[in-house]
Amino acid sequence: AQSVTQPDIHITVSEGASLELRCNYSYGATPYLFWYVQSPGQGLQLLLKYFSGDTLVQGIKGFEAEFKRSQSSFNLRKPSVHWSDAAEYFCAVGAGGTSYGKLTFGQGTILTVHP
Amino acid sequence: DTGVSQDPRHKITKRGQNVTFRCDPISEHNRLYWYRQTLGQGPEFLTYFQNEAQLEKSRLLSDRFSAERPKGSFSTLEIQRTEQGDSAMYLCASSPLAGDIPGTDTQYFGPGTRLTVL
Numbered sequence A: 001a002q003s004v005t006q007p008d009i010h011i012t013v014s015e016g017a018s019l020e021l022r023c024n025y026s027y028g029a030t031p032y033l034f035w036y037v038q039s040p041g042q043g044l045q046l047l048l049k050y051f052s053g054d055t056l057v058q059g060i061k062g063f064e065a066e067f068k069r070s071q072s073s074f075n076l077r078k079p080s081v082h083w084s085d086a087a088e089y090f091c092a093v094g095a096g097g098t099s100y101g102k103l104t105f106g107q108g109t110i111l112t113v114h115p
Numbered sequence B: 001d002t003g004v005s006q007d008p009r010h011k012i013t014k015r016g017q018n019v020t021f022r023c024d025p026i027s028e029h030n031r032l033y034w035y036r037q038t039l040g041q042g043p044e045f046l047t048y049f050q051n052e053a054q055l056e057k058s059r060l061l062s063d064r065f066s067a068e069r070p071k072g073s074f075s076t077l078e079i080q081r082t083e084q085g086d087s088a089m090y091l092c093a094s095s096p097l098a099g100d101i102p103g104t105d106t107q108y109f110g111p112g113t114r115l116t117v118l
Helices: none
Strands: A003-005 A010-014 A019-021 A024-026 A032-038 A045-050 A056-058 A064-068 A073-078 A087-094 A103-105 A109-114 B005-007 B010-013 B019-024 B031-037 B044-050 B053-057 B065-068 B075-079 B088-095 B113-117
Touching: A003 A087, A003 A103, A010 A019, A019 A109, A024 A073, A032 A064, A032 A073, A045 A056, A045 A064, A045 A073, A073 A087, A103 B044, B005 B088, B010 B019, B019 B088, B019 B113, B031 B075, B044 B065, B075 B088
Parallel strands: A010 A109, B010 B113
Antiparallel strands: A003 A024, A019 A073, A032 A045, A032 A087, A056 A064, A064 A073, A087 A103, A087 A109, B005 B019, B019 B075, B031 B044, B031 B088, B044 B053, B065 B075, B088 B113
16 A cells, blocks of 8 residues: 655745755555645645656646655755745655555645745 | 535534535546545545546445435535544545546645534
8 A cells, every 4th residue: 555754744944945845655656646735725736746757847836846766755845935835735646556546645744934 | 617616614513413515526527536634634535436436435434424426527425423533624626537647637626624523
């Protein structure tokens, strides 16, 4: 069964600083990996996804993530954080085979941005 | 495209009562998913439909839970004899049929229904 670990429950950064949110996954086959963002009162919004090809993927709002198979990681990065990026971020792995479509989420990382 | 909508947004009920939630997916999305999210946790998969067929159910979905998507459009999730442990945010998502690679389609989430069982 697949699983996702987000080691950091809460991260605080200053506005303009760089950001890296960690995600480690466990999955037997080639993983389909996703990062979602959840703001209070809002639904989860997809930032980016990876399923094949270039291991560095670009997403919306200036985010990017790098898939590293050797480390079973899919860390999310942003070079300069804006106050509006404060939210909760979820990494997820998608299943293949007959369970395709089912997402397994990590427990999330809450991002606080200081002015 | 109005996005995924869920009704109600909040529900407070007493233990033992039945509740029903509705999800309206994005028009023409074939797949519809239900997840449950408790405080401090990520969403957990409950079940999903492709058109009107329910293709997979999680073991989290006890006999008290039932989901339907009768005409392949909106879906309902019913919880019978609610328990305090059912208190959570219930999220619905929809996606179009995948392109070349099943499982890579983007799921679009609704705002959720927050259930509180007293």
